[in-house]
Amino acid sequence: MAGPSSHASPVGSPPLGLGTEYNHDLNVSEEFLAQNAVIRDALKDQRLLEMFAHYEAEAKSCKRSFQALGFGSLVFATISLLSVALSVLLGNSLASAYGLWGALLEFGSVTSIILLVLNRIGRYRVRWCQAVFCRERLRQWHFQKFLDGALMSLLPGQPAEFKAEMDRRWNILRQNLRDGYGMMTAFVHHRSGARDLLHHPSRYSDPHVATISWDAMCILRFEHQLGYGERKIEPQGELVGLALEEQARLSESVANLSLFGAVVAGALAFALSLRQAFPALGVSSPSNEDYSRILAGSALLLAVISAASRAYRAGYTLPDEIESYGEYRNRVSEIKAVCENVTSAEDRFRQLERLEEEAVAELRRFLKMKMRASFVY
DSSP states (O other): OOOOOOSSSOOOOTTTTOOOSSTTTTTTTTHHHHHTTTGGHHHHHHHHHHHHHHHHHHHHHHEEEEEEEHHHHHHHHHHHHHHHHHHHHHHHHHHHHHHHHHHHTTHHHHHHHHHHHHHHHHEEEEEEEEHHHHHHHHHHHHHHHGGGGHHTTTTOHHHHHHHHHHHHHHHHHHHTTTTHHHHHHHHSSOOOOOHHOOOBBBBBHHHHHHHHHHHIIIIIIIIHHHHHHHHHHHHGGGGSSSSSHHHHHHHHHHHHHHHHHHHHHHHHHHHHHHHHGGGGSSSTTTTHHHHHHHHHHHHHHHHHHOOOHHHHHHHHHHHHHHHHHHHHHHHHHHHHHHHHOSHHHHHHHHHHHHHEEEEEEEEHHHHHHHTTTOOOO
């Protein structure tokens, strides 16, 4: 493991560790590169960083568009359905009762359809998944080369050969990524051990390079993957709004309580209806019709809120995402624990190969989950 850096931080730069820094496993610091000079050329690849940044920007943009349009369509659809429930409560349409404002509320369904169509035309969900696939396969391509001991062992004595081989593999990767959608589809639906690993694992012939590579991967791969899972599911929502776990709890509570209220209101409305139909069951009164209408409208209103909350969960894939991140974190922790009890380089890199296989499986799970995400339709 690399020790503390002797280089001072630039004047005016923010202290390390006080902010959230993404992708520092790829864009490693100059101090870390200097401490691992033997494998410096393998630790940082500027051309990969530039392509990675492009996919990262595309993924963020399409994710924002998909979720904004999807959430907007859900909100307007919910408003429209709530207006129907209020019409039942009032015994009259909102347009008749409140004029233009009531008509605008009822117009929400049309707005919802427009947003839904825009989301479909823009293909934001597919483009988001495609950009994430290309981005993460770049990351995996970068780290999986440390499994190829024969390649890495070229660095100390044959750097030109190492560079030439990396250039050849890079060109193959770029050519394959030109058909990103087809490559993603094959990846998601056809699991293949041969295709999942982008570099062929082999033994290190240089023990010194093996030791340095292993120490670097402990920091850049194991710790980064563990931190990623923790950050996604831990309830520290003040950093980015509500965390996944908090969103899931809140939306589940709203969905369950509103559905329970709808069932209770429906049962009371049914009891009043029985009294109207069978006077022998109780005193019948004209006001019972008003009460029945109010209860029926309340049941419908609460049912709409429950359905909207569950649609929100489906759009953001909250339950599946929390479960998946938790399982991935546990699997990475298990692999790390095994690594702490093995001493041979061969066994260590076998565990590193397991980690890369888990990263591939996690990407496949993520893509399947997000391709099913839907707010309204």
